[in-house]
Amino acid sequence: xxxxxxxxxxxxxxxxDSAYRLHWLxxxxxxQPEKTLKPxxxxxxxxxxxxxKGIELHFxxxxxxxxxxxxxxxxxxxxxxxKNIRLEVVYDPSRKWQRLSFDALRIFDKADGLFxxxxxxxx
Amino acid sequence: MSAALxxxxxxxxxxxxxxxxxxxVALLVLGTYGxxxxxxxxxxxxxxxxxxxxxxxxxxxxxxxxxxDDAKVITVEVTNAVxxxxxxxxxxxxxxxxxQHPDPAAAWVEALSLATAGxxxxxxxxxGILRIAHEGGSRVDYNVxxxxxxxxxxxxxxxxxxx
Numbered sequence: 001x002x003x004x005x006x007x008x009x010x011x012x013x014x015x016x017d018s019a020y021r022l023h024w025l026x027x028x029x030x031x032q033p034e035k036t037l038k039p040x041x042x043x044x045x046x047x048x049x050x051x052x053k054g055i056e057l058h059f060x061x062x063x064x065x066x067x068x069x070x071x072x073x074x075x076x077x078x079x080x081x082x083k084n085i086r087l088e089v090v091y092d093p094s095r096k097w098q099r100l101s102f103d104a105l106r107i108f109d110k111a112d113g114l115f116x117x118x119x120x121x122x123x
Numbered sequence: 124m125s126a127a128l129x130x131x132x133x134x135x136x137x138x139x140x141x142x143x144x145x146x147x148v149a150l151l152v153l154g155t156y157g158x159x160x161x162x163x164x165x166x167x168x169x170x171x172x173x174x175x176x177x178x179x180x181x182x183x184x185x186x187x188x189x190x191x192d193d194a195k196v197i198t199v200e201v202t203n204a205v206x207x208x209x210x211x212x213x214x215x216x217x218x219x220x221x222x223q224h225p226d227p228a229a230a231w232v233e234a235l236s237l238a239t240a241g242x243x244x245x246x247x248x249x250x251g252i253l254r255i256a257h258e259g260g261s262r263v264d265y266n267v268x269x270x271x272x273x274x275x276x277x278x279x280x281x282x283x284x285x286x
Contacts, residue, residue, distance in 0.1 A: 008142065029142045029170070031178075064145075064167060066174060067250035071238055078239045096160040097167060100258040104232050 001047050006036045013044070019054040019088075020044055028065035037072045045076075045083060054086035059098060060120045070101070074108070081114045093119040127192040128155045133185040136177045136203070144188055145170035165190070165199060168259040168277045171251040172201035175275065179203070179210045195281055199261075202274040211273055214265055217252050221263070227256035 001020070004011040008027040013020055022044065030036065048055050057073070073089075080087040091102040108115045128151060134140045149166035153159070169188060176186045180203035187202040205211060224230035234253050255261050261277035268274055 027142065031138050031174075064163065064170070067171060067254050070235075070250055070254070074235055074239050095163065097163040097258055101254075104228070104235055104257075107232055107236055 001043060004036065004040045006030070009033075009036075011040070015053075019056050019086075020048055021056045021058060023058045024062040024065075027063050028069040030066075031068070033066070033069045034072050034075075037069070037076075041072070041076045041079070045079060045085060048080075048085045049083050054088065055080060056088045056090060058090045059102070060090060060092040064097070074105070077105070077108050077115055081108075081110075081112070084114065086114050086116075088116045088118055090118045090120055126155045128152060128190055128197070129192065130190040131187065132189075133187050134173070136180045136182055136184070136186050138177060140186075141170050141173045141177060144173060148188075148190065161197075164259050164279065165197065168199045168255050168261060168279075169201075171255050171259075172199060172275055172277065175214075175249075175251055176201045176203040176273075179206065181206050181271075192281075196278050197281060198276060198278045200274055200276045202268075202272060205267075205271050205273045211265075211267060213249075214252070214273075214275065217249050218263060218265070221253060221256055227253065227260075231257040 001013055003013050008029055010025045012023040091098045093099045105117055145166045148169045149162050152165045153162040180186055184204040189200040191198055221230045231253050255277050256263050261279045263277050265275045
C-alpha cells in the first residue's frame with residue numbers, strides 16, 4: 001500500500017503486525033479533501049480488513065487541517081466501525097488546538113472497543 | 124513591553140490564497156506574541172473564515188482579511204462581496220444554532236454527531252463556524268455593511284499569556 005502525497009499533505013503508512021499506522025504530515029487544506037482522502041481510506045480499510053489489522057491515525061506532527069478534513073476523518077471512523085476494524089486516533093495534547101479538536105471525538109468511543117483516542121505518550 | 128498585531132490585506136479570491144494568508148498570519152502572530160497556541164488559533168480562524176468567503180464570494184472581487192488587537196480582544200474579520208443573499212441567511216441560521224447550545228464545545232460535539240448520523244448536507248451545521256467558536260475560543264458575528272458586502276468577525280478575549 002502506498003503513502004499519500006497530495007499537495008501540502010503527506011500521509012505515510014507504516015505496517016506493523018497488528019495495524020496500519022497512518023502518519024499525517026503537513027497540512028490538509030484542500031477545498032474538497034474527500035476527493036483525495038476517500039479513495040485512499042477505502043484502500044486502507046480494504047487492506048486492514050483483509051489482513052485482520054487495525055488502523056492508527058497519528059496526528060502528532062500535522063501542522064493543521066481544515067474543517068472539511070475533520071468530516072472525512074469522522075466518516076473514516078464510522079466506516080471502520082461498520083467493518084469491525086479497530087481504529088485508534090493518536091494526537092499531541094500539548095498542542096491546544098489538537099486537544100480541543102480531538103477530545104470531542106470521544107463521542108465515538110463506544111462499548112464495542114472499536115474506537116480509541118490516545119494522547120501521545122499515553123500507553 | 125506589550126505588542127499588538129494590526130493587519131489589513133486584500134486577496135484575490137483564489138483557494139490557494141487561504142493557505143498563503145493563514146501561513147503569513149501564523150508567522151506574524153508568533154512574531155508578535157511568541158505564543159504557539161495563539162498562533163495556531165488565529166491561523167485556523169483566518170483560514171476557516173477565508174475558506175467560507177472564497178467558497179461563496181463574488182469571484183471578480185477581492186476578499187479582505189483584517190486582524191486587530193485592542194487591550195482585551197483580538198479580532199479577525201473577513202469581508203467579501205456576496206453573490207447569493209441566501210448565504211447570509213445560512214450563516215445567520217448557523218450562528219442561531221450555535222447559540223442554542225450552552226457553550227461552543229457542546230455545539231461542536233453535537234455537530235460531529237450529526238455529521239455521521241446520516242443527516243443531509245443541508246441539515247448539518249457548518250463545521251467551520253463552529254470550529255472557530257470552539258477551537259478558536261471566539262465569539263462569531265457578522266454584519267452586512269453595505270448592500271452585498273458581508274463581514275464575518277471572530278473575536279477572542281486575550282489571556283494573560285498573550286496580553
